[in-house]
Amino acid sequence: MKENKPLIYRKSKGQIVVEGSVILTNENGEKIQHGKRFTLCGCTKSKNLPFCDGSHKY
Numbered sequence: 001m002k003e004n005k006p007l008i009y010r011k012s013k014g015q016i017v018v019e020g021s022v023i024l025t026n027e028n029g030e031k032i033q034h035g036k037r038f039t040l041c042g043c044t045k046s047k048n049l050p051f052c053d054g055s056h057k058y
Contacts, residue, residue, distance in 0.1 A: 014042030015052045024050075 006020030017039050018024075024032045038051060045055035 010042065011039075013056055015056070016040040016042050026050075 004021060006018060006022045008016065008018050008022075010016050017037070018034075019037045021036070024034055026032060032050065034051075040050050041048075041052040041056075043056045046053045047055060
């Protein structure tokens with residue numbers, strides 16, 4: 001039986017890429033909806049936190 005571990009890695013610009021089955025919550029434990037692959041903001045410039053919207057490029 002193959003293990004289905006999530007893959008999480010940080011890109012050079014600071015974004016954190018998440019692939020696979022994970023539960024994402026806010027600091028209050030409330031679930032945040034997402035797809036099977038998403039990118040979290042590492043610079044806090046995003047207007048769509050916790051997700052990266054590319055604001056680090058500007």
